[in-house]
Amino acid sequence: MAAAAVVPGDVLLLAEGDIVPADADLTEASALLVDESMLTGESVPVDKDVTAAAGLSAGTVVVRGRAVAIVTATGSGSALGRIAASLHPRPRATPLQRRLAGLGRVLALVTVALCVVVFVLGLARGQAPEAMAVTAISLAVAAVPESLPAVVTLALAIGARRMAARRAVVRRLPAVETLGSVTxxxxxxxxxxxEGRMVVERLWAPGWEAAVTGTGYRPEGEVLVEPPDGRDQARALLRVAALCNDASLRPPQPGEDGQWAALGDPTEAALLVAAAKAGLDPAVLAELAPRVDELPFDSLRKRMTTVHRTPAGWLEVCLKGAPEAVLDTALVDDDAGTLSRAAEHAARLATDGYRVLAVAYALRDRPGAAVESGLRLLGLAALSDPPxxxxxxxxxxxxxxxxxxxxxxxxxxxxxxxxxxxxxxxxxxxxxxxxxxxxxxxxxxxxxxxxxxxxxxxxxxxxxxxxxxxxxxxxxxxxxxxxxxxxxxxxxxxxxxxxxxxxxxxxxxxxxxxxxxxELATLVSAVEEGRRVYDNIRRFLLYAMSGGAAEILVMLLGPLFGLALPLRAGQILWINLLTHGLTGVAVGAEPVSAQAMRRPPRAPHEHVLGAGLWQGVLALGAVVTAVSLTAALWAEAAGRPWQSVLFLALLVAQLGVVLGLRERLFTRANPFLPAAVLASAGLAVAALYLPLLQDVLQTVPLSWTDTGAAATAGLAAFGAARLGARGLILPARRKD
The missing domain is CATH 3.40.50.1000 (HAD superfamily/HAD-like)
Structure with missing residues (x-):
């Protein structure tokens, strides 16, 4: 019956295989077993009777039995509807979004303040207000890592693609980075x-016990009996468990990755699988000993009994159920000592987390009124949903x-x-x-x-x-x-x-x-990918902000060393384009650190420049400033074109930094970064030798000596990044 066709007060008649269309209270129930996994996620169906306080929930499935119920709630009023209504969108920002928003505010304030200082100092030195205004604005543009959104988006997108390759589908892109923050x-x-599938793991009877190998519902594995002479008794136990059974197994279907499926009660399906592992075919067993009568399982009796006719005309009584319902002298003729040992062993198995069933059997020559009496205990079966x-x-x-x-x-x-x-x-x-x-x-x-x-x-x-x-x-x-x-x-x-x-x-x-x-292991891989994303964002910030700091320091300190206007506005913007453009974006594709999953996650409220990164920005910025100004001062003292030398040295030094910050310098995992560095270096040389760019940027060609001085600045910056600042990107490794 469709959910839309019922209203509160309607009477539902439910049988095996029916989907419960609405929340309902039971008025009648016969051997009712309900699969609530859709609602609860638990693999074992639940016994229901008229005393059940929870009743039936919409969307659950009747696995066995029959019931009459009265509808109490439908649609949004049902348990399913209330859960759906609680799934409102989350307005809160992710940790990364909060960190970057805070960083943006700090950068804006610091950049504006420093640019005002540069503008005022330029005016004090007699520079034209128009020229200093353009220079200050250009410096502001260069100081702010404007390619950060592109880097973040690229890093997240690459992370999402890599996760998808590992079978983790990202539904919200910012979640990629948040995974790296998980504590x-x-x-x-x-x-x-x-596994989400019940399996028989152990069998026990007085005198022998067995371990059952294999996982899932695939009928492959062994029944390892100790001592070996108990093998026939183990097969007898599993034969009875397979006969006293209403489940069936479905072979793999196309598109199901070779997985066998259980039709009916998962516990009974697990017993069929164990019987198959012992060399028994449930279909052949049912054909040789057809069922002629049964007493179905219910929550009061806690056992199920079936009667089968053998080819010789005998009647076999097969019984399985909870140990407390089977290990009773009214049902089983075994001596009190045997039943006591079985009860104690069943209690130990239950303490170990197993679901325990007792199995009993009798052979009769004619029908009798007292079917459940005079039986012989065959043993215990311990089932679990194994890790x-x-x-x-x-x-x-x-x-x-x-x-x-x-x-x-x-x-x-x-x-x-x-x-x-x-x-x-x-x-x-x-x-x-x-x-x-x-x-x-x-x-x-x-x-x-x-x-x-x-x-x-x-x-x-x-x-x-x-x-x-x-x-x-x-x-x-x-x-x-x-x-x-x-x-x-x-x-x-x-x-x-x-x-x-x-x-x-x-x-x-x-x-x-x-x-x-x-697979939970897939989630761990996703966490590793999230840490890669955040590490690359920190790597880019260290690279880009140290370069921006160096450009500001060059403009502030250059005049103190006699370099009146260290860089022109066009040169600042060209440096910014080459360092923050393709090169900066390529940083977002750097591979994951080998130590990413051997260190603790960053503190939830840690600033994106925390853990020493802002000190690294200042230190690297100071190094790039020092080596660039040194090259320029050497050129100025030698009568060389010092401004063009400074332009090239500052640009090459920043490219040296980005290479030095790589964890593995010669890795092939990200060929885009070295390619971007080469392209940027080529465009830097073009700015010195192409007439059109010379006119726009006001540069002049450099000699090999001048170029060597600029290259030396790049090598020095590379060494500083390689030796000193690279470790600031990754927090300290956890000690095992």
């Missing part, structure tokens, strides 16, 4: 840290990079703790790492949310509260999610990250970044 990664469990192979290494990489990972899940606390221990979020076997639950948060029992690393049984509002608590503490947060209920937290985090394969449309629309492969 806290709030991740969900299902499908992000884990992805790369999850632990990915979180370790986050910690090396100074990023704090936090797990937020709606799953059971024991499951959350088990996964957290397996991926290294909590120390294995330690009681010190706290797992806070949603009820704890609701009761106010967690005074400091930023002190907890694992949260379980959380609702959408609490996810948002956790993100806001970290942001209030000054952290830059990244939040991953795939369900509709993750939308508000994705929207309010500094970076919202949605899963591309299993994520809902609501989650993807709320996110800044979509991981097309659902």
């Amino acid at each position: 806290v990664l709030a991740t969900d469990k299902t499908g992000t840290l884990t 992805k192979p790369a999850a632990e290494a990915t979180l370790a990489a986050c910690r090396r990079a100074g990023i704090t990972p936090v797990l937020i899940t709606g799953d059971h606390p024991a499951t959350a703790r088990a996964i957290a221990e397996r991926v290294g979020l909590l120390e294995r076997g330690s009681a010190t790492g706290r797992v806070a639950t949603g009820p704890d948060l609701a009761a106010g029992l967690v005074p400091d949310l930023t002190a907890v690393r694992v949260f379980a049984r959380t609702d959408p509002r609490q996810k948002l509260d956790i993100v806001e608590a970290w942001r209030a503490a000054g952290a830059v947060t990244a939040m991953t999610g795939d369900g509709v209920n993750d939308g508000p937290a994705l929207r309010h985090a500094d970076i919202g990250v949605a899963m591309g394969r299993r994520g809902t449309e609501v989650a993807r629309q709320a996110a800044d970044l979509v991981l097309a492969d659902d």
